[in-house]
Amino acid sequence: MAPVLAVENLSVSFPGARGQITVVEDVSFTLEAGQSLVIAGESGSGKSMVCQTLLGIAPGAASVTGTRIDWKGRNLLTLNEPEWQAIRGAEIAMIFQDPTAALNPLITVENQIIDAIRAHRRVSRAEARARAVEVLGLAGFPEPEHRMRSYPSELSGGLRQRVAIALALSCSPSLIVADEATTNLDVSIQAQIVKLLRELKDRLGLALIFVTHDLGLAAEIGGDLLVMYAGCAVERGPVKSVLTDPCHPYTRGLLRSAPTLRSSRANPLRPIPGQMPKPGSVGAGSPFRSRCPVVVDGVCEAQRAGWTSAGPGHDVACHRFALEGREGLR
Amino acid sequence: MSGALVADRITKTFAVSRGGTTRELRAVNDVSLAVAPGEIVGLVGESGCGKTTLSRIMIGIETATAGAITYDGRPVRTRAEWRALRRSVQSVFQDPFTALCPTMRIGDALAEPLAIHGICPPAERKERVSRMLEMVGLHPDMARRLPNQLSGGQRQRVNLARALMLEPKVLICDEIVSGLDVSVQAQVLALLIALQEGLGLSLVFISHDLRVVRYLCTRVVVMYMGEVVEQGDVEAVFDHPQHAYTRSLLAAIPDHSRLSAGATT
Ligand SMILES: Nc1ncnc2c1ncn2[C@@H]1O[C@H](COP(=O)(O)OP(=O)(O)OP(=O)(O)O)[C@@H](O)[C@H]1O
Ligand SMILES: Nc1ncnc2c1ncn2[C@@H]1O[C@H](COP(=O)(O)OP(=O)(O)OP(=O)(O)O)[C@@H](O)[C@H]1O
Ligand code: SF4
Ligand SMILES: [Mg+2]
Ligand SMILES: [Mg+2]
Numbered sequence: 216m217a218p219v220l221a222v223e224n225l226s227v228s229f230p231g232a233r234g235q236i237t238v239v240e241d242v243s244f245t246l247e248a249g250q251s252l253v254i255a256g257e258s259g260s261g262k263s264m265v266c267q268t269l270l271g272i273a274p275g276a277a278s279v280t281g282t283r284i285d286w287k288g289r290n291l292l293t294l295n296e297p298e299w300q301a302i303r304g305a306e307i308a309m310i311f312q313d314p315t316a317a318l319n320p321l322i323t324v325e326n327q328i329i330d331a332i333r334a335h336r337r338v339s340r341a342e343a344r345a346r347a348v349e350v351l352g353l354a355g356f357p358e359p360e361h362r363m364r365s366y367p368s369e370l371s372g373g374l375r376q377r378v379a380i381a382l383a384l385s386c387s388p389s390l391i392v393a394d395e396a397t398t399n400l401d402v403s404i405q406a407q408i409v410k411l412l413r414e415l416k417d418r419l420g421l422a423l424i425f426v427t428h429d430l431g432l433a434a435e436i437g438g439d440l441l442v443m444y445a446g447c448a449v450e451r452g453p454v455k456s457v458l459t460d461p462c463h464p465y466t467r468g469l470l471r472s473a474p475t476l477r478s479s480r481a482n483p484l485r486p487i488p489g490q491m492p493k494p495g496s497v498g499a500g501s502p503f504r505s506r507c508p509v510v511v512d513g514v515c516e517a518q519r520a521g522w523t524s525a526g527p528g529h530d531v532a533c534h535r536f537a538l539e540g541r542e543g544l545r
Numbered sequence: 546m547s548g549a550l551v552a553d554r555i556t557k558t559f560a561v562s563r564g565g566t567t568r569e570l571r572a573v574n575d576v577s578l579a580v581a582p583g584e585i586v587g588l589v590g591e592s593g594c595g596k597t598t599l600s601r602i603m604i605g606i607e608t609a610t611a612g613a614i615t616y617d618g619r620p621v622r623t624r625a626e627w628r629a630l631r632r633s634v635q636s637v638f639q640d641p642f643t644a645l646c647p648t649m650r651i652g653d654a655l656a657e658p659l660a661i662h663g664i665c666p667p668a669e670r671k672e673r674v675s676r677m678l679e680m681v682g683l684h685p686d687m688a689r690r691l692p693n694q695l696s697g698g699q700r701q702r703v704n705l706a707r708a709l710m711l712e713p714k715v716l717i718c719d720e721i722v723s724g725l726d727v728s729v730q731a732q733v734l735a736l737l738i739a740l741q742e743g744l745g746l747s748l749v750f751i752s753h754d755l756r757v758v759r760y761l762c763t764r765v766v767v768m769y770m771g772e773v774v775e776q777g778d779v780e781a782v783f784d785h786p787q788h789a790y791t792r793s794l795l796a797a798i799p800d801h802s803r804l805s806a807g808a809t810t
Binding site: 257258372401402403404405406409428429430431432433434435454455458459468469470472473474475476477478479480483484485486487490 | 591592697726727728729730731732734735738754755756757759760761783795796797798799800801802
């Protein structure tokens with residue numbers, strides 16, 4: 216199947232004191248209808264910036280460049296604001312970490328969804344209302360007919376996130392971008408929302424981009440995984456292959472420092488030493504070289520690594536892996 | 546028990562008014578919890594089950610409706626007794642109220658508890674701050690920085706350092722690693738383990754992340770709607786949960802180790 220979304224060499228930079236500071240560099244991925252892509256990586260690695268470019272909401276100061284972002288045959292990199300308005304919410308919708316930010320506290324749930332629908336479609340209030348009930352039902356919001364008259368402040372955090380999901384579904388988008396959409400929720404609610412997103416994806420044939428720094432959540436979502444470090448994509452492939460057979464030293468480091476339900480002190484977690492480099496300080500070499508245990512002398516300081524295949528659909532950007540494969544990583 | 550912090554049959558009710566009528570909300574109902582020296586007790590349960598309320602009662606920020614707190618075998622009741630207790634029992638919370646003052650330099654923030662309790666001569670405070678910063682894995686130069694010049698993980702370690710300045714015997718940690726990246730989280734967990742093993746520090750560790758609790762804690766207490774439904778050694782509770790609520794909590798944890806049994810090294 217042809218992908219609905221194909222991002223080619225996306226970069227995002229901001230003006231800094233000494234020239235442009237690149238915060239997303241040369242990121243590429245594709246996504247098909249009914250499939251999911253998880254973007255993982257630590258704070259500041261550029262995950263949200265990638266999401267924002269897909270909705271045309273990157274900060275004004277940001278310069279967004281790339282070969283192409285193909286969305287159903289159109290190039291999102293060349294859209295003007297009126298063109299974005301026709302796509303944003305209608306074809307591509309976003310769910311944020313903080314549902315309160317997406318919802319207006321002064322307007323009832325019912326009216327917010329009706330307004331969102333009528334902003335994109337010429338339908339009567341009654342039709343929009345029927346659609347609001349429908350999408351709230353899809354989002355697992357209990358007794359929508361009744362409770363949609365509530366104000367956001369009258370709802371729990373979990374219910375508010377369901378409203379935000381209903382709002383995102385209201386205009387039948389083909390892609391939903393969920394940026395840390397379950398991070399602030401209680402674990403039980405988080406598990407419900409993740410299950411809901413997975414079901415919606417299958418049932419409605421939605422494409423889903425799910426951003427998280429929790430590898431456990433990445434495993435629950437499934438599909439493909441893109442691991443980012445300091446603005447660069449360093450490993451990509453099916454979630455299961457990347458997490459059970461990580462081939463980039465950074466992905467390996469992440470997995471060694473993440474506790475699981477099988478962890479115990481007998482097998483201590485191993486934090487990645489050092490810190491992520493500040494944006495703009497990476498230079499020409501591998502972004503992970505200052506923390507990497509298997510640096511290739513004379514190479515890793517000098518240039519970024521290209522992609523090497525590590526299995527079906529599984530690629531790694533690492534000089535050591537390119538030279539020696541898994542043996543070189545130990 | 547020497548050095549043990551005990552909450553004995555604690556109940557806490559709040560009066561909540563809704564639509565003109567006042568109702569009684571029982572946030573904690575007849576809960577007992579004991580922390581022995583050198584022990585790390587995990588306190589888990591869904592949002593609103595009473596974890597924070599219980600921990601605030603254990604350090605006297607909140608008063609219990611019924612029940613008693615004892616430390617070192619003696620009941621803690623009067624103001625003076627609570628003041629004395631706070632030299633031995635410290636807390637670190639995630640909420641912004643106890644977070645760092647934005648205009649105070651890190652070094653001053655760390656020296657403050659020493660000044661409040663009049664512990665160490667002013668001339669020696671700087672040295673003690675430097676040592677503490679090093680202990681939590683930060684460069685002593687950090688003392689000159691302001692909180693907004695630190696990353697989230699660094700700030701959390703400064704919070705921890707501040708609570709440790711008085712060399713407490715018991716530390717209560719409420720969701721202190723939830724907002725951190727896993728690599729930073731692993732650093733903070735390693736520090737807590739080093740403090741337990743090296744100084745015999747005991748911890749009450751509140752977290753909604755059962756993966757972290759399993760790794761760090763020796764014992765775990767599961768709360769549900771204000772009550773303790775299950776408690777025991779971490780291995781026992783995680784491997785053979787007895788209560789249906791504990792089982793549902795464990796099932797909700799996202800966990801990549803389910804993808805394969807021990808394929809990651
Ligand atoms: N308006 C801005 N001006 C300059 N730099 C910015 C701006 N917004 C974000 N950045 C920088 O861009 C980088 C990527 O930020 P981004 O928000 O995408 O990270 P993230 O991976 O989503 O992190 P987190 O997990 O913390 O949400 C960071 O270094 C950030 O400091
Ligand atoms: N000052 C207060 N007044 C009224 N109700 C309160 C007050 N403090 C807490 N509560 C209520 O007591 C119950 C227990 O709250 P508590 O903060 O202890 O839960 P928690 O287990 O720490 O939850 P979380 O995981 O969300 O932090 C909740 O229903 C809460 O709304
Ligand atoms: S070996 Fe080189 S390219 Fe690979 S992660 Fe380490 S520093 Fe980067
Ligand atoms: Mg982000
Ligand atoms: Mg709490």
